[in-house]
Amino acid sequence: MKNMSKKQRNISSDSLWIAGFLFPGIAFLVIFILIPVFGTLFTSLVSDITFMKRQWAGLDNYIRLFNDSAFRQSLGFTILFILVSVPLETVAGMGLALLMHVKSPFRGVIRAIILIPWAIPAAVTGRIWEVIYNVNYGLANYLVSMAGFGPVNWLGTASGAFIAIVLADLWKTMPFVAIIILAGLSSIPETLYQQARIDGASFVRRFFSITLPLLRPVIVVALLFRTIDALRIFDLIYILTSGGPGGSTTSLSLLGYKYFIGGDYGYGSTLSVVIFLCAFLLSLVVIRLGRFSREVS
Amino acid sequence: MNRLVIKNLSKKFKTLHREVTALKKINLTVESGEFFVLLGPSGCGKSTLLNIIAGLEHASQGEIIFGDTLLSSVEKGKFVPPGTRNVAMVFQNYALYPHMSVSENIEFPLKIRKIEKTERKRMVDEAARMLSIDNMLDAKPGELSGGQRQRVAIARAVVRKPDIFLLDEPLSNLDAQLRASTRNSLKSLQKRLGVTTIYVTHDQVEAMTLGDRVALLKNGTVEQVGSPNELYQNPKNTFVGGFIGSPPMNIIETTIYEKDGKVTFRLNETEYVLPEKLLQKISKGEKYKLGIRPEHICIFKEPVKDSFPSKVSGIERLGRETVVFAGCNLSTITLFSPEDTVLPDEKVYLRFDMSRLYVFRE
Amino acid sequence: MNEERIQKILYYAALIIALLFVLAPVLFMISMSLSERADFLGNRYIFTLKHFREILTTESLHFMRYCLNSIVISFVSAIICTAAAGSGAYAFTRFHFRGRIWLLIAILTLSMFPQISIVGYLFRLIADAGLINTYTGLILPYTAWIFPLSLWILISYFSQIPRDLDKAAYIDGCSPLQAIIHVILPVAAPGMFSTLLLAFISAFNEFMFALMMTTDYTARTVPVGISLFQGLHGEIPWGAIMAASTVTTAPVVILTLMFQRYIIQGLTRGAIKG
Numbered sequence: 001m002k003n004m005s006k007k008q009r010n011i012s013s014d015s016l017w018i019a020g021f022l023f024p025g026i027a028f029l030v031i032f033i034l035i036p037v038f039g040t041l042f043t044s045l046v047s048d049i050t051f052m053k054r055q056w057a058g059l060d061n062y063i064r065l066f067n068d069s070a071f072r073q074s075l076g077f078t079i080l081f082i083l084v085s086v087p088l089e090t091v092a093g094m095g096l097a098l099l100m101h102v103k104s105p106f107r108g109v110i111r112a113i114i115l116i117p118w119a120i121p122a123a124v125t126g127r128i129w130e131v132i133y134n135v136n137y138g139l140a141n142y143l144v145s146m147a148g149f150g151p152v153n154w155l156g157t158a159s160g161a162f163i164a165i166v167l168a169d170l171w172k173t174m175p176f177v178a179i180i181i182l183a184g185l186s187s188i189p190e191t192l193y194q195q196a197r198i199d200g201a202s203f204v205r206r207f208f209s210i211t212l213p214l215l216r217p218v219i220v221v222a223l224l225f226r227t228i229d230a231l232r233i234f235d236l237i238y239i240l241t242s243g244g245p246g247g248s249t250t251s252l253s254l255l256g257y258k259y260f261i262g263g264d265y266g267y268g269s270t271l272s273v274v275i276f277l278c279a280f281l282l283s284l285v286v287i288r289l290g291r292f293s294r295e296v297s
Numbered sequence: 298m299n300r301l302v303i304k305n306l307s308k309k310f311k312t313l314h315r316e317v318t319a320l321k322k323i324n325l326t327v328e329s330g331e332f333f334v335l336l337g338p339s340g341c342g343k344s345t346l347l348n349i350i351a352g353l354e355h356a357s358q359g360e361i362i363f364g365d366t367l368l369s370s371v372e373k374g375k376f377v378p379p380g381t382r383n384v385a386m387v388f389q390n391y392a393l394y395p396h397m398s399v400s401e402n403i404e405f406p407l408k409i410r411k412i413e414k415t416e417r418k419r420m421v422d423e424a425a426r427m428l429s430i431d432n433m434l435d436a437k438p439g440e441l442s443g444g445q446r447q448r449v450a451i452a453r454a455v456v457r458k459p460d461i462f463l464l465d466e467p468l469s470n471l472d473a474q475l476r477a478s479t480r481n482s483l484k485s486l487q488k489r490l491g492v493t494t495i496y497v498t499h500d501q502v503e504a505m506t507l508g509d510r511v512a513l514l515k516n517g518t519v520e521q522v523g524s525p526n527e528l529y530q531n532p533k534n535t536f537v538g539g540f541i542g543s544p545p546m547n548i549i550e551t552t553i554y555e556k557d558g559k560v561t562f563r564l565n566e567t568e569y570v571l572p573e574k575l576l577q578k579i580s581k582g583e584k585y586k587l588g589i590r591p592e593h594i595c596i597f598k599e600p601v602k603d604s605f606p607s608k609v610s611g612i613e614r615l616g617r618e619t620v621v622f623a624g625c626n627l628s629t630i631t632l633f634s635p636e637d638t639v640l641p642d643e644k645v646y647l648r649f650d651m652s653r654l655y656v657f658r659e
Numbered sequence: 660m661n662e663e664r665i666q667k668i669l670y671y672a673a674l675i676i677a678l679l680f681v682l683a684p685v686l687f688m689i690s691m692s693l694s695e696r697a698d699f700l701g702n703r704y705i706f707t708l709k710h711f712r713e714i715l716t717t718e719s720l721h722f723m724r725y726c727l728n729s730i731v732i733s734f735v736s737a738i739i740c741t742a743a744a745g746s747g748a749y750a751f752t753r754f755h756f757r758g759r760i761w762l763l764i765a766i767l768t769l770s771m772f773p774q775i776s777i778v779g780y781l782f783r784l785i786a787d788a789g790l791i792n793t794y795t796g797l798i799l800p801y802t803a804w805i806f807p808l809s810l811w812i813l814i815s816y817f818s819q820i821p822r823d824l825d826k827a828a829y830i831d832g833c834s835p836l837q838a839i840i841h842v843i844l845p846v847a848a849p850g851m852f853s854t855l856l857l858a859f860i861s862a863f864n865e866f867m868f869a870l871m872m873t874t875d876y877t878a879r880t881v882p883v884g885i886s887l888f889q890g891l892h893g894e895i896p897w898g899a900i901m902a903a904s905t906v907t908t909a910p911v912v913i914l915t916l917m918f919q920r921y922i923i924q925g926l927t928r929g930a931i932k933g
Contacts, residue, residue: 014754018833021750022762024743025806032781032803033769039780098673110674112919114681121864121913123882124904128688131897136697139687149724171684176926182929203666230927232773235866239886253867262869265779272776353826380832392823405841409711434898543690 037276041271048262061270073247074255077162081251082230082282085166088228090219092170092201093177100178101185118175126239129168130155133240141162158248163239164247169236173229177222184218187213220290227286228279252278299364299460301327301350301493306359308345308517309487319345321517323359330491332484334508336498336540341514343497350495351386352379363460366520385454388510391446392440394452400434401427403453410457424456444475451483454489460518461492464489468503480506497601501541505529513537539589540552544620546655547594547630549587553579562587564649565625567605569642575656588655594632596621596639597646604646612641623647672698685908690902700909709750710763710902721876722903725884729863732794732880737858740809742803745851753825763814770807783871792874800872807860809854816850817843820918853925856918860911881907916929 017265048132065071096131100111117125132139133154140149154160171285188211234253237243243250243258252275308320317341319342327333327570335343348354348360352369353512360370369376377469385406393402400421407417425431429449447467454462467483468476484507487494498504504511505525512522513536521533525541532538538546551562553571560571560579579585597604610629619634623645632647691697697703714722751759781800790796793833820843828838844851866882873879887908888900915922 018750018754018756021746021754025747026812028740028743028799028803028806029769030768030798030857032784033772033777034778036780036784037769037772039783040776043780044690087828095673096677099670099677102670108919109916113678115919115922116685116912117681119686119860119864119911120908121866121882121911123866123886124862124907125684127885127888127900127904128684131691131697131901132684132687134697134897137700139683139700141701143919170843176683176691179923179926182923186927193753204663228771232775234775235882238866238870253773253775255778257867257871259781260779268775269779271778272773274772275773276776279773283771327734348826351826353829371664379826379829384830386827386830388823388827390821390823392827394824394827394842394846405828409832409837453827567883603818654835 010177023103038271040269043266044273045163046266048266048269049263050265055209057266061267062274063266064273065270070247070250071256074250074252077249078151078231078233078252080162081228083165085169086223086226087174088166089170090222092174093222094181094215094219096174096178097181097185100182113174114178117172118179123239124170125168125172126236129164129171129236130240133164156243156245158245161245161249165237165240167232168240169233172236173226176224180222180225181215181218184215189212209214216290220286223290224283224286227282231279232275255262299329299493300363301461301495302323302360303327303350304360304362304419305345306346306349306361307357308342308349308563309357319517320349320356323517325519325520325522327493328494329470329493331511332487332494332496332507333516334496334498334504334511335509336504336508337500337514338499338540340516342371342517343499343514344465346348346514347386347495347497350461351384351463352377352382354461377520382461383457384457384461384463386449386465387454389466390472390490391438391450391467392445393410393449397436398435398437399430399441399449402438403450406457406616414626420456421546424452427455428452428536430592443471444479447471447479451486451536455486455492459492461627462490462492466494466498467496476503483507486635502543505541507636513540515633530587533654534587535586538655538657544591546588547625547628547632548591548657549589549626549628549630551587551626553585563626564605564647565607569590569603569651571656572651572654575654579657580659583592583643583658587659589649589653591631591633592648594622594630595648595650595654596632596634598638600646601648603651604648605649607645608644609641609645611613621645672919676741682730685912688901688904688908691897692905694898697897710896710898711906713899714903714906717885720888720899721879722884722906724876725879725881726906728794728876728878732801732878733859733862735794735861736798736805739856740802740862741796741813741855742804742860744806744809744813744854745817745844745847747810748817749839751810751814752817752820753822766807768809774804778871781868782871791872792878794878796872797869797880800868801865802866804868805858805861809858812854812857813847813850816847816853820846841922848919850925853918853921856914856922857925859917860914860922863911 006171007199023183044061045056045058046054047060048054049292096114100107100114101131104110133141134142135151135153135156140154144152146151150158192210192214196210201209208246232253232258233251237251237254238257241249243254254269256268257270303323303325306320306323308319309316309318311317325344335345335346345354349356349369354620355376356369356371358371360372361368363382363580366377368382394405403421403424404417406604407420412420412538421434422431425434428451430448430452433441438449441449447470450467470478471479480503488507496503496507503527508525510522510524511528513520513528515536521528521537525530525653526540528537532541539548549564551564552559553560553562555561555608556568560576561568562571564571595604600606605625607623607625609621610624613620613622614637619637621634621639622629624630624631624649687769690699692710693706693708695709696702696706714720715842750756753762770905785791785796787798788796790799824842824846827836828842833841863879864879865884866886869880869883870886873883876884877907881903885900888903889895
């Protein structure tokens with residue numbers, strides 16, 4: 001049906017309607033997100049510690065931050081975490097999506113089960129995995145002992161804690177990636193595969209030549225979401241390790257939280273601003289990478 | 298007399314890059330009870346015009362008057378909203394409310410107008426019987442076939458006895474067989490109800506069979522208005538000539554010149570004198586195109602009087618007749634051969650019925 | 660057909676591994692919540708309901724209070740958010756106003772902010788309004804926080820409702836408001852429901868805001884409550900914690916099982932539009 005651009009009504013009452021419809025949502029966003037963001041931005045330029053006088057600090061906080069070893073440790077951890085967990089989640093999510101896509105009478109049940117980790121609050125997930133990683137009676141060490149190895153101090157060592165967090169986060173977030181990729185899978189026409197089978201392409205061949213290329217946009221979306229989420233991870237780590245041992249698993253958000261709790265609002269705000277800038281930069285990078293890979297293929 | 302008058306109607310709108318004029322100073326009159334067809338190719342503005350008549354879109358200029366009532370006037374700043382114009386519309390995709398049953402769909406306009414319940418029921422039943430859908434009143438649109446849905450859409454439109462009945466390509470989503478039978482039912486329904494009807498289509502067969510009068514539009518302007526017969530017999534330009542009729546009229550480029558005091562033209566090197574009655578349309582120094590309908594060309598295997606030679610470039614055997622494609626001047630023309638004996642690449646002789654020749658200035 | 664057999668075996672193997680991986684922690688949680696001792700793996704399993712009894716009845720644990728808080732706060736936020744998002748989605752899909760796309764991009768950018776960048780100043784705002792540790796103090800920010808995703812999903816649902824339906828309603832005599840009530844809303848109902856579900860789950864699972872803006876059981880939500888469970892006597896009461904986790908997880912899991920199709924549809928639409 002030919003669809004020319006819509007009626008261009010010049011009556012001002014229309015604008016009133018539009019404003020009316022948009023107002024509630026926008027109001028919420030402005031008051032509870034936009035203003036706090038600017039507030040944080042402003043506070044980051046201020047020295048604001050509880051019980052001490054608030055005074056202008058300009059970029060002092062930022063300079064202090066870049067010289068802060070806790071910040072550098074946290075940044076290192078967060079970057080490492082992103083680099084490890086995002087690809088893992090994407091691959092796992094892709095595998096799950098393929099499983100969820102297969103037609104079967106149990107498909108509804110399978111999908112529902114796979115969704116469960118996503119639906120459970122991160123705090124609960126944290127506690128479950130906290131006990132799974134318990135050295136003495138946790139499930140993890142039980143399986144490890146069945147494989148013939150000695151007990152692992154998961155949460156007590158830096159590397160153990162890292163693995164523990166990656167694994168728990170993987171468990172929680174792969175359903176989300178899976179759903180996004182599932183959406184892409186469902187939109188690939190069956191006829192393409194039929195054609196490929198007639199042409200003699202094997203299953204593996206079909207996957208790499210048809211499925212992956214056509215999933216590219218959807219994978220980029222998933223990568224974008226997951227990268228930003230990984231950058232700001234908080235809930236899980238707060239419960240599992242509280243950032244320990246020795247601050248080795250303190251994500252950026254957790255560090256910011258500690259500063260806020262410690263009463264240093266200015267400094268915490270500074271960190272928050274930096275985190276946001278990182279998120280912004282990262283998303284640009286991911287989007288750029290997405291476009292680049294499309295040109296390459 | 299409730300005739301619909303459209304005066305100097307224009308519609309412009311802005312897209313991201315430019316301003317588009319969808320309708321340019323349209324002037325039309327639809328008589329009371331007439332089945333009036335808006336015909337034209339995609340993008341000619343016919344649906345926009347229909348929407349403006351319905352009140353779903355605003356014009357940029359011009360007026361619409363129905364009977365004594367001014368429905369809309371940009372100059373005078375008046376606009377009657379669609380719900381108050383007492384028009385009914387049938388959409389190409391029927392636009393049935395998916396969450397309501399058939400009877401609820403039909404009843405809906407009555408409910409909005411706060412018509413009382415028993416009266417509503419009576420009107421719904423009457424409309425349903427008229428459209429032969431009284432046995433599916435409880436079904437939901439999703440359970441019905443295309444043809445059934447269309448009848449529900451029509452029932453919803455007629456139930457409140459509108460002043461104007463607007464239809465936007467209602468048959469294009471039906472399969473070919475259903476289309477023909479529905480055409481007939483639509484025509485007889487309209488005659489029975491006597492409602493002023495405006496029907497939009499791109500299919501010239503529909504226009505010719507359904508319309509009392511047809512307005513052919515192109516790029517926002519009315520190229521010609523008239524009865525189907527008028528458009529067929531007296532097309533004003535090559536567009537109208539080429540649009541109406543199937544297979545379409547052949548349009549042939551030619552040079553018209555003077556030779557021995559006579560106005561002459563050529564068909565494939567053979568010279569012909571222009572028929573008397575066409576002489577008045579000619580003036581010196583202009584380019585012209587000839588028009589001739591396929592059914593007015595005869596084909597021969599041997600040269601006969603007034604024929605010119607041509608080569609067959611293609612054949613389509615349709616059982617009842619054979620369509621032949623042949624070269625004439627620089628174009629390929631179509632014609633019919635009653636027999637199945639024509640061969641591709643064969644050299645044949647064609648003769649035009651000169652009394653049916655058209656000449657267009659272009 | 661060799662390839663088909665191999666594929667089938669791979670499929671079932673992968674499926675079983677995936678399902679085991681997904682379910683193992685959940686089953687572990689349930690087992691521990693019903694077990695007398697925390698170290699039941701490899702030892703005798705003793706079944707008991709005492710942990711459940713404990714969390715449901717021990718006043719000082721405030722567990723029931725946390726559940727109530729979470730349910731009310733999440734539900735109210737979800738309702739307000741879905742309504743606001745529905746109204747916004749209607750505007751975005753039915754009106755072609757200038758700067759439409761930029762506004763959408765701006766809203767999506769807002770959703771990219773890390774919570775930590777917001778919560779500092781948000782705390783001040785809420786504190787100044789005297790709303791710390793109240794339902795309202797959480798409902799309002801939650802509504803804002805969940806709004807971008809809800810809007811995104813509803814825009815994709817609303818854009819699939821044909822404009823012709825609006826037109827038919829106008830011709831039938833509806834005012835724009837009547838058209839919305841009688842036609843648009845009923846048709847959009849499944850989409851609104853999906854969005855409501857997703858909004859509820861998001862609000863229910865939220866952690867940082869609740870952590871920072873509640874000080875005691877009055878408005879504290881379940882996720883925060885569970886994270887603070889340290890037990891009253893020294894050793895961490897895993898049985899009780901797992902029992903609380905099970906109780907918390909059960910409704911969400913049931914919701915997911917029942918409405919899996921709606922949830923997936925909602926998230927899927929959001930993804931494809933991207």
